[in-house]
Amino acid sequence: MNEGTYSTLIFDTLAHSLRERRPCALATIITGKGVRSKLLVAAGAKALGSLGNTEIDRIIERDALGELAAGSSSVRHYGSNGEAGEQDIQVFIETFAPPPRMIIFGAVGFTAALSRAAKLLGYRVTICDARATFATSARFPEADEVVNEWPDRFLLALTDELRPQDAICVLTHDHKFDIPAIAAALETQVGYIGAMGSRRTHEERVKLLREAGVADPALARVMAPIGLDIGSRTPEETAIAICAEIIAVRAGRNSIQSLRDSSGPIHI
Amino acid sequence: MNEGTYSTLIFDTLAHSLRERRPCALATIITGKGVRSKLLVAAGAKALGSLGNTEIDRIIERDALGELAAGSSSVRHYGSNGEAGEQDIQVFIETFAPPPRMIIFGAVGFTAALSRAAKLLGYRVTICDARATFATSARFPEADEVVNEWPDRFLLALTDELRPQDAICVLTHDHKFDIPAIAAALETQVGYIGAMGSRRTHEERVKLLREAGVADPALARVMAPIGLDIGSRTPEETAIAICAEIIAVRAGRNSIQSLRDSSGPIHI
Numbered sequence: 001m002n003e004g005t006y007s008t009l010i011f012d013t014l015a016h017s018l019r020e021r022r023p024c025a026l027a028t029i030i031t032g033k034g035v036r037s038k039l040l041v042a043a044g045a046k047a048l049g050s051l052g053n054t055e056i057d058r059i060i061e062r063d064a065l066g067e068l069a070a071g072s073s074s075v076r077h078y079g080s081n082g083e084a085g086e087q088d089i090q091v092f093i094e095t096f097a098p099p100p101r102m103i104i105f106g107a108v109g110f111t112a113a114l115s116r117a118a119k120l121l122g123y124r125v126t127i128c129d130a131r132a133t134f135a136t137s138a139r140f141p142e143a144d145e146v147v148n149e150w151p152d153r154f155l156l157a158l159t160d161e162l163r164p165q166d167a168i169c170v171l172t173h174d175h176k177f178d179i180p181a182i183a184a185a186l187e188t189q190v191g192y193i194g195a196m197g198s199r200r201t202h203e204e205r206v207k208l209l210r211e212a213g214v215a216d217p218a219l220a221r222v223m224a225p226i227g228l229d230i231g232s233r234t235p236e237e238t239a240i241a242i243c244a245e246i247i248a249v250r251a252g253r254n255s256i257q258s259l260r261d262s263s264g265p266i267h268i
Numbered sequence: 269m270n271e272g273t274y275s276t277l278i279f280d281t282l283a284h285s286l287r288e289r290r291p292c293a294l295a296t297i298i299t300g301k302g303v304r305s306k307l308l309v310a311a312g313a314k315a316l317g318s319l320g321n322t323e324i325d326r327i328i329e330r331d332a333l334g335e336l337a338a339g340s341s342s343v344r345h346y347g348s349n350g351e352a353g354e355q356d357i358q359v360f361i362e363t364f365a366p367p368p369r370m371i372i373f374g375a376v377g378f379t380a381a382l383s384r385a386a387k388l389l390g391y392r393v394t395i396c397d398a399r400a401t402f403a404t405s406a407r408f409p410e411a412d413e414v415v416n417e418w419p420d421r422f423l424l425a426l427t428d429e430l431r432p433q434d435a436i437c438v439l440t441h442d443h444k445f446d447i448p449a450i451a452a453a454l455e456t457q458v459g460y461i462g463a464m465g466s467r468r469t470h471e472e473r474v475k476l477l478r479e480a481g482v483a484d485p486a487l488a489r490v491m492a493p494i495g496l497d498i499g500s501r502t503p504e505e506t507a508i509a510i511c512a513e514i515i516a517v518r519a520g521r522n523s524i525q526s527l528r529d530s531s532g533p534i535h536i
Binding site for chain 2: 228232250260264
């Protein structure tokens with residue numbers, strides 16, 4: 001198949017995926033050897049096209065699936081056979097998928113730092129707090145939206161929309177808001193639910209959630225106290241611990257080491 | 269001691285610390301009960317002043333020492349006895365200390381994401397790459413400075429200045445730059461040295477560093493492959509894994525769980 005045939009097939013498939021709202025990512029060499037070559041990838045499907053050889057295709061397919069899952073697009077650099085850390089070619093990986101969402105309940109002191117870290121990871125960030133004096137766009141300029149609403153009412157309208165790549169973080173520290181927020185979060189398919197507060201606060205929450213009829217297997221989805229146990233001291237460090245936990249939960253890691261001390265592949 | 273006496277003592281001590289370049293943090297209640305009360309903290313010294321009672325003083329001293337160690341200032345919210353997650357009082361914690369530094373060697377694809385994450389944590393970020401075409405301020409607007417220089421020559425000028433709260437990240441992936449960068453980093457007192465690359469690349473580096481006369485205890489300081497093993501897929505997720513590792517190394521954590529599954533205090 002020559003380049004022209006490939007491109008037609010790629011553009012037809014891309015058009016079809018977009019019409020069907022099926023997420024996909026298109027990788028294009030934008031500078032260097034093989035410029036304009038394309039590779040179209042989608043989860044669970046064979047990649048279409050080629051960037052030059054099977055080795056570079058394998059590496060870019062892996063990275064494009066990573067960007068796709070994160071809902072992000074980027075320009076990345078490689079050696080001419082896909083080597084990391086080299087700069088022979090530039091590849092633009094363009095993702096056609098809605099970004100993952102993070103919904104943060106509670107316009108509290110930790111919220112701004114978590115919003116900033118979540119934006120770094122490409123999330124569409126919504127802050128929701130029923131208390132209108134705290135939840136203002138001026139206080140959280142990094143958030144995509146700030147909503148004044150009760151958490152359960154807000155989530156009810158989204159229950160069918162939220163997906164495994166989305167995350168819900170409950171930072172309110174007030175049973176009045178936390179309990180309905182967690183109960184409603186457990187009705188969604190989000191891949192991550194975390195709740196801030198001391199171990200004692202969470203024991204009380206578990207008791208109240210059980211009384212409200214939430215079953216134990218559902219409660220096991222809640223990461224609380226929120227975040228990895230890395231010894232965070234500031235709101236910003238706590239935000240890093242939360243984001244690292246979200247990534248680790250998605251990858252199914254529950255006992256984490258430095259890459260130096262682990263033995264698996266460094267890319268998944 | 270009345271409020272006036274406290275303030276005089278605090279301001280005198282603050283002035284003295286500033287003159288002596290001794291890092292300290294001043295916490296002031298800026299809204300709510302006890303407004304204008306102050307607490308001055310420094311590592312290894314008794315706190316001066318009071319925000320109302322011993323309980324709130326203990327909590328704010330802990331948080332102010334955290335901000336001080338991170339070199340950051342922030343407005344934080346508490347209950348009137350220092351309770352987390354409440355908003356009765358606002359406290360401005362102002363740190364009088366230079367920010368920690370992160371020096372990133374290599375203007376590569378991962379560098380921009382790591383710079384952004386490091387800025388979130390309050391680092392003064394320097395990107396250093398001997399290759400002038402890659403290392404430009406336009407490519408890295410988030411960095412505080414972009415330097416075209418050989419890594420060892422750049423670090424030599426800073427050896428005595430760098431401190432345990434500083435970090436060096438080697439992302440170059442090229443022995444020609446990596447080996448002098450790591451060797452020079454090991455001559456500093458920085459608290460974190462990480463190097464990107466595959467396990468095989470790092471084995472080669474270790475061999476070359478040994479040949480260059482670096483001893484094994486020194487080599488054990490190098491975190492490579494860089495970052496926590498959380499299953500990162502994108503440059504941004506890798507940046508989170510690196511920042512989480514920096515925090516964990518500082519706290520002496522080498523086997524990390526979610527706070528949900530660990531049993532220690534959630535604040536250190």
